[in-house]
Structure formats: structure tokens, C-alpha cells
Amino acid sequence: MENKKKALVLLNMGGARNKDELKMFLKNMFNDKNILTINSNFLRKLIAFIITKRRLNEAWKNYELIGNQSPINPLTEKLVSKCNEEIKDFKTYQAMRYTPPFAKDVIKEILEDGIEEIVLLPLYPQFSTTTTKSSVEDFIDYLPYSFGQNIRYIDNFYKNEVFNLCIVNEIKRNIEENEDYSLIFSAHGLPQKIVDKDDPYEEQMKEHVAILSQMLKEKGLNFKSINLAYQSKVGPMKWLEPSLDEKLKEFKNEKVLIYPLSFIVDNSETDFELAIEYKHIADNLGIKEYKVCKCVNDSKAFIEAIKDIIK
Numbered sequence: 001m002e003n004k005k006k007a008l009v010l011l012n013m014g015g016a017r018n019k020d021e022l023k024m025f026l027k028n029m030f031n032d033k034n035i036l037t038i039n040s041n042f043l044r045k046l047i048a049f050i051i052t053k054r055r056l057n058e059a060w061k062n063y064e065l066i067g068n069q070s071p072i073n074p075l076t077e078k079l080v081s082k083c084n085e086e087i088k089d090f091k092t093y094q095a096m097r098y099t100p101p102f103a104k105d106v107i108k109e110i111l112e113d114g115i116e117e118i119v120l121l122p123l124y125p126q127f128s129t130t131t132t133k134s135s136v137e138d139f140i141d142y143l144p145y146s147f148g149q150n151i152r153y154i155d156n157f158y159k160n161e162v163f164n165l166c167i168v169n170e171i172k173r174n175i176e177e178n179e180d181y182s183l184i185f186s187a188h189g190l191p192q193k194i195v196d197k198d199d200p201y202e203e204q205m206k207e208h209v210a211i212l213s214q215m216l217k218e219k220g221l222n223f224k225s226i227n228l229a230y231q232s233k234v235g236p237m238k239w240l241e242p243s244l245d246e247k248l249k250e251f252k253n254e255k256v257l258i259y260p261l262s263f264i265v266d267n268s269e270t271d272f273e274l275a276i277e278y279k280h281i282a283d284n285l286g287i288k289e290y291k292v293c294k295c296v297n298d299s300k301a302f303i304e305a306i307k308d309i310i311k
């Protein structure tokens, strides 16, 4: 029997390629009912409009410092190309949640290509309603009913050993033989209100840190301490703690290595916030050395991890 034509669709957040796209990103993000969990569509639209208007100019200054665009799009495109070179059973596509290429357009292309089976891989190792659920729901909403049940999605992959080895190797590359670093796993924050509504993100994040700590120990990679902190809080509400700013205060005169644990490809939160904004905070706190690991991006080792995750 002939094999079915299969698609692997990488789902990610998207990011700004210019100032108009930053406006689009913010508007779409704050209109997402998984992000602003207000029942009234009218109220959400109004708040999204107000936040976008207030945040746009201030946020754009950050993108100006990293070459007037987020690296998330070119890096995800590179990852798609590598998958198409290395994973022969699938044709790989990408769909973004808040900037193009949007799910509805990618689905059109997938159907024109005669694809009969789809695997969705959200590029988020830990499940959150704000990321994984939002992206998967958005994709499935646009998929015609006639496509049937021939679609599955990867809920999370933080326990995957091949993936975790990529992370451990990147950490190893950064510390070389030194044993005098403190390691901080930095995760994108989440409003406490969302966690309290049964979002498993915090729990999975803690478990992910425990798995990686054990793997590092088994590989003989020792640290002064291993920590978890949350970056990128927006707005006045309570978010997950400890925040990265608070955590960094513990390391005056010490060496700190940061690993960005929520992300698969580098983006404005790694290239601007971690590498520029928090670096500035670390310098002011008198931290002796502050280094940020790269995400797994389109590395050969991560392509092998994808093969294992989707099998």
C-alpha cells in the first residue's frame, strides 16, 4: 500500500519583522482568549487596543537594539529547511500564532499539497494554555471538517532524553572545565491567575529542571547552585516567582550562566531581554560574569530530537 503524504507543522508564536508587525503581534496576542482570559470579547478587544497603543513605542525601542526585527522568524525558517533536508517521511511547514505565516494560510498550502496526515509540534517544551493550547486550537479551528481525525499533536516534550542532551551539551560548552558557575534556568513568566486555573506549565517547568539537574550531575557537570527563575513579566498582576531580577541579586561577585528553558529558537526575549536588559541588571548588581546559552535552534542534534519526539 502507498504511504500517506504526511506533514510536520512547527507551531510558534511569531514575532515582529518591523514596527507594523509589532503592532500586529501585540494586537493578536492580547486578543487571544488564552492570554487575556476575560469572557467578554468586547472587553478583551478594548483592553487589547489600549495595551497595544500603550506598549508599542516603548517595546519597539527594544527591537531597534537587535536589528529592527525579532530573530524568531528567520530561525524558525532555518529549522523548517533543516527538517525538510533531514526528515524524509514528512514535509515540514511552520505556522505562527500572532504574525504571518498564519495557520489558515498554511492549511491552504497543506491541502493543495495533498497532505493526508498532520503532526503538530508546538515549539514549547512545556505545555501552557497560553502557548501550546492556543496554537493547537487555532490550527484545528481552521482545519476543514472533511480532513477528519488524521491529525495529532505533541502536548509537551520536556522529558525527551535526546532533547535534554542538546540542552546539557550547550550548558557544558559554556562552562568548559569550570566548576564555579551558578546556573539559572530562566523560564518565560506566566500570570499566577493562569497557573491557579490548572495550567500545568509551572509544574512541568519544575520537573524539567529536576530532570536536567540529574542529567548534569550524572555527566559530572557541577555548579555552585542550580536555580529556576521567571523572566519577562508584563503588567501589574502577580506572576510566577522568583523573578529573574530578584534571583540575580543572590549572585554579587559570582559567575552566572543562564539557560532559556521555555524556548526552542532564540527570540526577542533571549536576544534583547536576557542578553541586553538582564545583562545590564547583572552588571549593576556586581555579578562577575554573566553568560546566556543559545537555544537549540536548528542544530543537528535538535533535528534528531524532533525525529524521536514525533515517532
Ligand SMILES: C=CC1=C(C)c2cc3[nH]c(cc4nc(cc5[nH]c(cc1n2)c(C)c5CCC(=O)O)C(CCC(=O)O)=C4C)c(C)c3C=C
Pocket: 013, 014, 015, 016, 035, 036, 055, 059, 070, 071, 072, 124, 128, 130, 131, 188, 189, 190, 191, 201, 234, 262, 263, 266, 267, 268, 269
Ligand atoms: C499576558 C501576557 C503574556 C503571557 C501570558 C505570555 C506567555 C508566554 N510567552 C511566551 C513566549 C514568548 N513571548 C514573547 C513575547 C511577548 N510576550 C508577551 C506577553 C505574554 N507572554 C509580550 C507582550 C511579548 C512581546 C514583547 C514585549 O513587549 O515584551 C516572545 C518573543 C517573540 C519575539 O518577538 O521574538 C516569546 C517567544 C511563553 C513561552 C509564554 C508562556 C509560557
Ligand SMILES: [Fe+2]
Pocket: 188, 232
Ligand atoms: Fe510572552
Ligand SMILES: [Fe+2]
Pocket: 232, 269, 273
Ligand atoms: Fe518581554
